[in-house]
Amino acid sequence: xxxxxxxxxxxxxxxxxxxxxxxxxxxxxxxxxxxxxxxxxxxxxxxxxxxxxxxxxxxxxxxxxxxxxxxxxxxxxxxxxxxxxxxxxxxxxxxxxxxxxxxxxxxxxxxxxxxxxxxxxxxxxxxxxxxxxxxxxxxxxxxxxxxxxxxxxxxxxxxxxxxxxxxxxxxxxxxxxxxxxxxxxxxxxxxxxxxxxxxxxxxxxxxxxxxxxxxxxxxxxxxxxxxxxxxxxxxxxxxxxxxxxxxxxxxxxxxxxxxxxxxxxxxxxxxxxxxxxxxxxxxxxxxxxxxxxxxxxxxxxxxxxxxxxxxxxxxxxxxxxxxxxxxxxxxxxxxxxxxxxxxxxxxxxxxxxxxxxxxxxxxxxxxxxxxxxxxxxxxxxxxxxxxxxxxxxxxxxxxxx
Ligand code: AMP
Ligand code: MG
Numbered sequence: 001x002x003x004x005x006x007x008x009x010x011x012x013x014x015x016x017x018x019x020x021x022x023x024x025x026x027x028x029x030x031x032x033x034x035x036x037x038x039x040x041x042x043x044x045x046x047x048x049x050x051x052x053x054x055x056x057x058x059x060x061x062x063x064x065x066x067x068x069x070x071x072x073x074x075x076x077x078x079x080x081x082x083x084x085x086x087x088x089x090x091x092x093x094x095x096x097x098x099x100x101x102x103x104x105x106x107x108x109x110x111x112x113x114x115x116x117x118x119x120x121x122x123x124x125x126x127x128x129x130x131x132x133x134x135x136x137x138x139x140x141x142x143x144x145x146x147x148x149x150x151x152x153x154x155x156x157x158x159x160x161x162x163x164x165x166x167x168x169x170x171x172x173x174x175x176x177x178x179x180x181x182x183x184x185x186x187x188x189x190x191x192x193x194x195x196x197x198x199x200x201x202x203x204x205x206x207x208x209x210x211x212x213x214x215x216x217x218x219x220x221x222x223x224x225x226x227x228x229x230x231x232x233x234x235x236x237x238x239x240x241x242x243x244x245x246x247x248x249x250x251x252x253x254x255x256x257x258x259x260x261x262x263x264x265x266x267x268x269x270x271x272x273x274x275x276x277x278x279x280x281x282x283x284x285x286x287x288x289x290x291x292x293x294x295x296x297x298x299x300x301x302x303x304x305x306x307x308x309x310x311x312x313x314x315x316x317x318x319x320x321x322x323x324x325x326x327x328x329x330x331x332x333x334x335x336x337x338x339x340x341x342x343x344x345x346x347x348x349x350x351x352x353x354x355x356x357x358x359x360x361x362x363x364x365x366x367x368x369x370x371x372x373x374x375x376x377x378x379x380x381x382x383x384x385x386x387x388x389x390x391x392x393x394x395x396x397x398x399x400x401x
Pocket of ligand 1: 180181183196198199247249298300301369
C-alpha cells in the first residue's frame with residue numbers, strides 16, 4: 001500500500017503530461033479557464049504619462065507654490081500646452097499629461113481664485129507625484145500573462161488591456177462518472193428492500209462541476225463483469241477522464257479492478273494509506289490518440305467524495321494552474337481517537353470566534369456511510385500518519401471543502 005504523498009505524485013505526473021487540448025474563446029467567457037498561450041502587450045501600459053488624480057499639472061519647482069491656469073485637459077481630450085514653472089493645466093484622473101509637465105497637485109491640496117492656483121500651506125509637494133508613467137504597469141513587448149495562468153477577473157483585465165478579444169485556453173475536460181453496485185437504484189425511485197439510492201453519482205457529478213469541468217453521467221452498472229466492462233468501455237469513448245465509484249474493495253463482487261485490467265487499463269496504484277478511502281485506485285487507459293486517466297473511487301458516499309477532493313480535484317486544479325489553498329490551521333475543540341498509522345481526513349466544522357481564534361470540531365460519527373453528517377461539515381481535519389489521538393487544544397490542519 002502506498003502513502004498519500006506517493007499517490008499524489010503518481011497522479012500529478014500522469015496528469016501533467018501535455019495532453020490537454022486547446023481552443024480559442026471570447027474573453028467574456030474566459031473567467032475560470034486557463035490560458036494556453038503566453039500573452040504579451042503590443043502597447044505600453046499605460047500608453048502615456050497620465051494623471052492619477054483630479055487636480056493641476058505643473059512643471060515642478062520647489063520654490064513655486066502658486067500658478068496661473070492655462071487651460072484644461074479632460075480625459076481623452078489631449079491638447080499641448082507650453083510648460084513653464086509658473087503655469088498649470090487643470091487635469092482629470094486619466095488625462096494625458098501635457099509635454100513638459102511632470103507633477104500633479106490634487107485639487108484637495110489647493111485654493112483656486114479666478115485663474116490662480118495656490119498650494120495649501122500644509123500640503124505635501126514632491127516632484128513626479130500623482131503621475132502614472134507610460135509603461136509603468138507593463139512595457140510594450142513584455143509578457144502580461146504566462147501560459148498556464150488561471151483566469152480570474154484581474155487576469156481578464158490584463159487581457160482586455162492587451163486587446164485580446166479572444167484567448168487560447170485549455171479545453172474543459174469531459175469527466176465521466178459511472179456508479180457500480182447491484183444495490184443501487186436511480187434517485188427518483190423509492191428504494192425497496194435492500195436497495196439504496198445511487199447518491200454518489202450525483203455527488204461526484206456535482207464535484208466535477210465545482211471544478212469547472214464537464215460532467216458526463218454514465219449511469220449505473222450492476223456488479224457483473226460483463227456489464228461493468230461494457231459500461232466502462234462506452235464511458236471511455238465519451239470522456240477524457242473516467243471516474244467509477246464502488247467495486248474496488250476486497251469483496252467477492254468487487255470486479256472493477258479486474259475489469260479495468262481486462263480492458264487494458266494499467267493500474268498505477270490500488271489502495272492508499274488513508275482513512276476514509278483506502279481502496280482508491282488510479283490507472284491509465286493508453287489508447288490511440290491520447291491516454292485517459294481513470295479513477296476507481298470507493299463506493300462509500302463519504303469515501304468517494306473525500307477521495308475525489310483529495311486526488312481528483314487537487315491534481316486537476318494544479319494542472320489547470322490553480323494552486324491548492326494552503327490548509328487552515330485550527331485549534332481542535334474535541335479530542336479525536338486515532339490509533340493507526342493511516343492519514344485520516346476527519347469531517348469537521350471550522351469556525352472563528354469573536355477573538356479571531358480559528359477552531360475545528362469533528363462532526364458526527366465519522367462512518368464512511370454517513371453522508372448527511374458529511375453535509376454538515378465544511379472541512380476535512382487532517383491527522384497525519386504518525387500522529388495518534390490528537391487532544392483538544394492541539395493544533396490541526398484543515399482542508400476546506
Ligand atoms: P463498495 O465500494 O462497492 O464495496 O461499496 C461500499 C458501500 O458504499 C456499500 O455500502 C454500498 O452500498 C455503498 N455505495 C456504493 N455505491 C454507491 C453509490 N453510488 N451511492 C451510494 N452508496 C453507494
Ligand atoms: Mg459495490
